[in-house]
Amino acid sequence: MSHVLVCQLARMGDLCQSLPLVRDLKEAEGCSVSVLVDRRLGELAAHLAPWLDGVFTIDIQAHLETFRNSLSWVASWERLEAELRSLRQARFDRVVNLNFGPLAAAVVKTFGDTCPVEGFGSLGSESPAAEWNNFIRLLLQTDRRLCRFHLVDIFRFHSARKAAPRWSDGVVPSPLTSRSTLGVQIGTRCAKRTWAETRFADVLRTVQSELGVRVVLFGDQREALPARRVARGLKAELVTDLVGKTSLPDLADALSGCDRILSADTGTLHMAAWLGVPSVALFFGPARVFETGPYGPGHIVLQSEPECAPCSESSSCGKPVCSEAIPPAGVARLLAGSQWTPPPPVVLYEPTQVGHCLQYKPVPRRKASAWDVLGLLCWGASGEILPSAQGRVPTLRHALDFLCTHYDLRPWADSVQDNWTDGFRLPGLPPDRQAALTAILRRGWRELLERIRNHDHAGEESLRAAGAAA
Known part of the structure; x- marks a missing residue:
């Protein structure tokens, strides 16, 4: 062994x-x-x-x-x-x-x-994973909007075999009721990832008054004062404040007793995901759902995507338009199990399993952007241009199916030339790998165009058939 x-x-x-x-x-x-x-x-x-x-x-x-x-x-x-x-x-x-x-x-x-x-940082050229890690690094260095690889799947590349999944698509958490416990992590380690405590308070007051939900507050000692301020506006008999009062194993046990978690991109969120507790997660600023969204079934992520996103943790920000774009009333509706479509620039994403990997799909289906198309094509291309990735990551076919299922490609296809992917370069990628990537992106885009045309043709035939029947 x-x-x-x-x-x-x-x-x-x-x-x-x-x-x-x-x-x-x-x-x-x-x-x-x-x-x-x-x-x-x-x-x-x-x-x-x-x-x-x-x-x-x-x-x-x-x-x-x-x-x-x-x-x-x-x-x-x-x-x-x-x-x-x-x-x-x-x-x-x-x-x-x-x-x-x-x-x-x-x-x-x-x-x-x-x-x-x-x-x-430890790879010699002879390592089978060297090219893989370098490819991910170049995607992130070129533009983070290109990277559709989840951190968990980046880590999991280092195992040639995958354990049987502990979850499957279609898992829908039960709506919160008066018998439910909602765990809440208010603080984060980065101010630009932190939702305003007044917004958390608005959500929790709503779910308590309308549903009678019990709330458990989590966090470390540095977050004790904001937690107390939030708790003041809630029903005392329905609030348990554990901020700064648990060991990490005790935190895990307390999270396991929750029916849902409300959190930004935090360690508590990822612990809950490992424990199988579904979440409503708030991502904005430097946080990006495709990289570090909660890994597993039943999660809902609200990702704010203004033009300036994603930013870096160290960059200055005059006005946090990304976090302010997430309305507390909408978050409360999601926790109650109601359907709700957020206003732009916020997008609702849910996890889905693709091959051995996780990908986040927009709900409802949305218009594709250049970053959606390029990022997902690069995601599917890695298994073809990197010998070490074959069998460990999704294929180009997975990427094409995902794009066609979850994105409206027609508006984007109508606005670009057929060979628009030919100009894409990953600085630092070896010339032979760049040539292979260019060829795969070209092939993938042409197949997408063919699928769009076939779909349009099928739609016209259906309309003609319906007209003839009428």
């Missing part, structure tokens, strides 16, 4: 989004799997995945502080390597590194001469 170490040294949300890969390696490949995580997340990892064969930890914050303040990077590096060196005694057959940065580089150096290391 192969012994694999998965290194995830980032935050709670990243850990939760790494667990499907860990499950693939354990269940589908039959490996013995251990994880290396931040010391603060060790108990949580064991709690969320009790079938793990090992949980190793290092004090990430202490080492980062040492690197920031030390006069000698060499000494700091040596201390980190000394702590990691004990892991070599576990004799791993393979290491998957899911992070960038100096700490991840130390992991690579620690194991580089003892076993194969793959993943981010």
Whole structure:
């Protein structure tokens, strides 16, 4: 049995989004799997995945502080390597590194001469996953609107086999009632990802007054004051404030007791998704549903898409038009189980399974943009231009079917030339791969045009038949 170490040294949300890969390696490949995580997340990892064969930890914050303040990077590096060196005694057959940065580089150096290391920032040209990670990086560097690969599926690429899905399309969560519990995460780690507390308060007052829903507030100690302000306007007997009062394993247990979660793009949201709790998620600013939407069935995501989106976390913002575009009344209607179509620039997305991967579909069907067409064609093209991706990611056929099913392509097709994809370039892509990508995009676009024409012809025939019958 192969012994694999998965290194995830980032935050709670990243850990939760790494667990499907860990499950693939354990269940589908039959490996013995251990994880290396931040010391603060060790108990949580064991709690969320009790079938793990090992949980190793290092004090990430202490080492980062040492690197920031030390006069000698060499000494700091040596201390980190000394702590990691004990892991070599576990004799791993393979290491998957899911992070960038100096700490991840130390992991690579620690194991580089003892076993194969793959993943981010650790790939030699001989690695089967090297081209894949480079392709994703180039998409993101060129324009984030091009990337339709979910982070979970990017991680899951590192398993040759996939575990049986724990969900299927068509899962519809039950509407909230007086017997329901709604978990709410108000804060985020980034102000540009945070919905105004007054808007959360408006939603919760509505669902309590109309449905009698019990509300449980989650968050860390830094979010205690906003949570108290929100709770003041609610029915005290129907509110439980757990902000700053739970350990991470206790948070997981409390989330498991909820019928629905309301949150922006947070670690709590991703933990709930791993636990199978459906959500209404609010994405705007730097948050992008295609990259980090809740992974699994039954979720509803409201993605605000003004012309300036997606922005970066560090960029300045004079007016948060993206977050203000999401109306509290609409969010309350979704929680109540009512159908509601948001006004532009907000789009409602739901998850669907395509092959082994997840993709988010607009509901209702919407007009395609250039980014929709190019992004999904690149998503389907990766399995053809990258030998290592074949069988692990959706095909061009998947992308074409998805576009035709969930997008109206006619307006876009009427406004561009037949060869418009020929001008698309991914800077940094090797010339042979760029040539292959250009050819696949051209072929994909021509097939889309053919499908549109056939659909139009079928529609005309139906109209003629209906007229003749009349």
